Amino acid sequence: MTVKGLIKSGEYFDSVTLMIVGRDVTALKGVQDAAVVMGTQENKAILKAAGLLLPEFEKAGETDLLLAVKAESPETASKVLAESEARLLSVRSRSDSEEEYRPKSFEGALKALPGANVALISIAGRYAGEEAMKALKAGLHVMLFSDNVPLEKEVELKEFARGKGLLVMGPDCGTAIINGVPLAFANQVSRGDVGIVAAAGTGLQEVSCILSNESAGLSQAIGTGGRDVKKEVGGIMFLEGLKALLEDPATKVVVLVSKPPHESVLKKIGAAVKDSPKPIVAVFLGAEGKTLSRYGMLPAGTLEEAALLAAALSKGGDAKAAGKKLADRERALSELAVKEASQTAKGQRYVRGLFSGGTFCSEAQLVFQELGISDVLSNAPLAPFKALADALKSERHTLIDLGEDAFTVGRPHPMIDYSLRCRRIQAEAQDPETALILLDVVLGYGSNMDPVRELAPALRDARSTAEQGGRRLVFACSVTGTPEDPQDKDKVSEGLKAAGALVFPSNAAAARFAARVAEYLEGE
C-alpha cells in the first residue's frame, strides 16, 4: 500500500465538488482510499484517522487544497493523483468556460443582479456568518443553509435582521419556499393559502408536499433552523416569520413545525398567535397538545396530521375531516401489518429504521411511543428511548438518523448520497433478527436525482440475503415529494414498489405500519 499526495495552494472548491471528486476517485481501480479536501484542522484530523495525513500536509492551511491517495502501488497512486487533479480542473474549466461571468464576491453579485432580495448562503459555517451580515447590511433577506455557524453569530445576525425588518432563515436551514420558489432542498409544490414556519427542515418538506398532494397549496414556507426555537436564540425568526404570515393577505392558514420549542419561546409564540383570526396548526413533535390548545393553536401529533388539518381548513372544511381520514386509514394499516408480519420467519423480531431526515427519525420514535413499543434504541433518542451503544450497529428496534454528524463528516448528506444507507440495508438484512426495514425517501431540488436507481438494487440484494437464510424481509418506505418534483413522486413510488417495498403516503403512516408490525411480533 502506498500513500501519495499533493498540496495545491490557494485553490478553492466548494465542499460538494470536493466530495464528489473524492468519492469518484475512491471508486477507481486499485484505490483503497482517497481524499480531496481543504486543509482545515477538522479535515486534517479526518485524514490522520484514515492514514492519509502526509507529513507535508501538517503545515497546510485552510486555503490549501489537499489531495491524498492510498493505493495498491506507487504507480497507481501517482496515476490516480493525476486523475484527481484533472477532474478538479475539468470542474473548474466547465464553470470558467461559461460565457456568463461569475462574480467572485457578494459585492460583485449585487452589481450583476441589481435589486437582488435574497442571499442563499451555503459556504462553510466559519465564513457564512460574515457573508450573511454583508447581505443583511445591503438589505437582502438571508437563507443560511450552512451549519456550524457559531451560536453567538446566529443571535447577532438575527437581532440585526429583526432591526431591519429582514428574515434570516437558518443557519442549518435546509429548505424554504418563498413566492413559490424552492430554495435549497425544497419541493415543487402548488401555490395556495397555507403558510408554514418551520424550525425543522424535513418537517417543512413533508408538510408542504402532503398539502400539495392533497390539492391544497402554499403561500410561503419559512425555515428558521432548529436552533431558533431554543432559549439562546429566543425564537427571533420563528416569531418574525409567524408575524409576517399573520399579516400576509395571501395566507389563510398557518402551520408551525418544530421540535418542542423552549418554554420561553413557546410562550412568545402563544402570545403572538393569541387573537389571530387565522387558524394556527402546530406540530411541535413531542410537545403536549394541551398546552398548545390553551394558546388557541390546533395541535397535531404528526407532520401528516398537521398537513391534513391545514388542507381541510384551507378548503373550508373543519378539523374533524382530517381526523376521520386518519382513523379510516389506521384500520387498513393494522390489517396490512398483521398480514405482513405473519409471513416473517421465527426469530425475525425487530424493526430497523434507517432515516435520511432527522425530523422523520424523531417522528417515528414518537409514533412508536404512542403505540407503546418500548424496546427502541436510536442514535438520536427521544426520552424515554435510550441511545444505541454503537450507531453503526443496530440492536432490538433501532431507529437511526443517518444525517447525524457521525455519519456525514466528510461525505454528502444521505439525501444526496445513498451509498451509506444501501450498505446499512445489507447489514440489517444479514441480521436474522431484522423483520422490517423502514426508510424515508426525500425528493425535491438538492436531493438525489434518481433514488430508485440507488435503492432498488439494495432492496433486491437485501431480500435475497434474507431469503438465503430462510427469512422474509418487509420494506416500508415513505416518499416525501410531489409529482412535479424533478424526480416525480409517482415514478419513484412505482419504482420502489417494483423493488418489493410497501410505499406509504407519509413518514407517519410508514412508521405506524412499522410499529404495528413490531406490536404483532412482540405479541407472537
Next chain:
Amino acid sequence: MAIKDLFKSKLKVVNIGLASFTESLERSGAQSVQVDWRPPVKADAGALAAVEAAAADIEKANAKAVKLILTGKPALVGMGVALDTIPGMTHDLILHAGPPVTWERMCGPMRGGVIGALLYEGRAKTPEEAEKLAASGKIRFSPCHEHGAVGPMAGIVSPSMPVFIVKNEEHGNLAYATMNEGLGKVLRYGAFGPEITKRLKWMADELYPTLAAAIAKLGRIDLKSMIAQALHMGDEVHNRNRAATSLLFRALAPAIVRTCPDSERAAKVLEFIHGNDHFFLNLSMAASKATLDAARGVAGSSLVVVMARNGTDFGVQLSGTGGEWFTGPAPVPDALYFPGFTKADANPDIGDSAITETNGLGGFSIAAAPAIVQFVGGQAPDALRYTKQMYEITAAENGAYQIPSLNFRGAPTGIDVRKVVAKGIFPLIDTGVAHKEPGVGQVGAGILSAPAEPFVKALSGLAGSLSAKPKKQKKTLSV
C-alpha cells in the same frame, strides 16, 4: 425590503455556495446569480476591525486618490542622462526594479544586470571585477520607484544611461525610464558582456540624441491618448505593445527625419524602434508611474500606488502609507515556457512593469488584448473574465482607457487593498519570465496572481496609519 414586500416581489437570489442551488433556481424560473466565492485572506483581526471602523473616511480618501489617478495626464516631454536628470542619482548609485534589496539577496538576473551596468559604466573590466565591486559596498543600490523611475525586469538604471522624461501635465510631477533594448540577450534579463555594452553604447551615442532631438522638435508626445488608442488596437501596453510602438513610430518618424543630420543614423534609429515591439513598454510604465505618483500621500487611502518585484520580493505601496514598502516573497510564475525550459529554470517574478497593472493597464485590461491570452495558452473568453474580475478589487473605471470588447467600459483602476484582502482576489499581472541564471534571457510568459502577503501587510500598515496621530502628511512626490 420588509418581509411583506418580499412576499410581493419577484425573487432575485444571490447564491453563495453550492452551484446546484443556482441550477434549481433557474429551473424554477427565479432570477439568480452564482457567486464564485472563495475564502477571504487571513489577515490581522485588529487591522480588519480598524479599517472597517474607518470605512467612511477611507472611502473619502480613496475618492480623492482615485480622482488624482484618473485626471493624470502623462506626456513624453524630453530625455536626459540619468545622473543629471533623476533625483538623487549619483556616480555610485545603481537603481533596480522592485522594493529595496541588498546585493546578497539579489536574484541572478538582477545581479547580471548590475554587472552589465558596471561594465558599461567602465567601473570594471571583467564580470568578476564587477561582481567584487558590487559586493564591496562601494556601490549603493536603490529602488527605481524611490527616484520617480521605473524599469522593466531587472530595471537597472546606472548614472550615464539616458532616460525618457514623462511629465504628468495635470499634476506637474515627473517620471523616468530607460529606453527598451529589445529582446534576446539584454541587460534587463541579466545579460552582460561586450555585445550588451556595445548596444547600450549605441543607444546612448546615437539613439538617445536622435530621439531627444525629435522629441524636442515635437515638444511633447501625449502618452495618455497614445495608450488609449493602443487599447483599441489590441494592446494592453504591458506584454503587448505592438500597436503603441507603431503609434509612437508614426509620431516620431517625421521629426527624426527632420532633425537627424545623418540619414543613415535616422534609418537605423527607426529600424531599431520598428524591430522592437516592446519599445513602448518603458513609456507605458513611465506614464503609469507619473500617473500614480500624483496619488501618493492621501492620508487614509487604501489604494495601491505601486506593485513592483525585484526577483526576490514582491512589494506594494499604498497611497495612505507614504514610502513604506509591504513585501512578501515573489512567486515563480506558472507560465507557458518556451521550448526547452520549465518552471525549474524560472526566476521568481521580477520588474517594475506591474506599475501598468497598478494603473489599470496590463493584466487589468487584458480583455483589450486577447492575443496575449492565446500567447500564454488561454482563450479569448479568459481575457474577458480576467478583466471582469479586476473590477471587483478596484475603486473606479478609467474612462480614458476603454476596453472595446467590454463595450468600451473603462479600465478597472485604483486597486483597493481592502477589497483584495476581503475577497481573496489578487491583482492579475501579465509577466515575462526571466531565467534564474543571469544572461539567459526570457524563458516564458504568463499571467500571474500577485501574492497575498504584501497586501495583508499593507492592510495592517494602513490600519496603523489610521491610529497614528493625525499629522499633516506632505505630498511625497518623487521629484
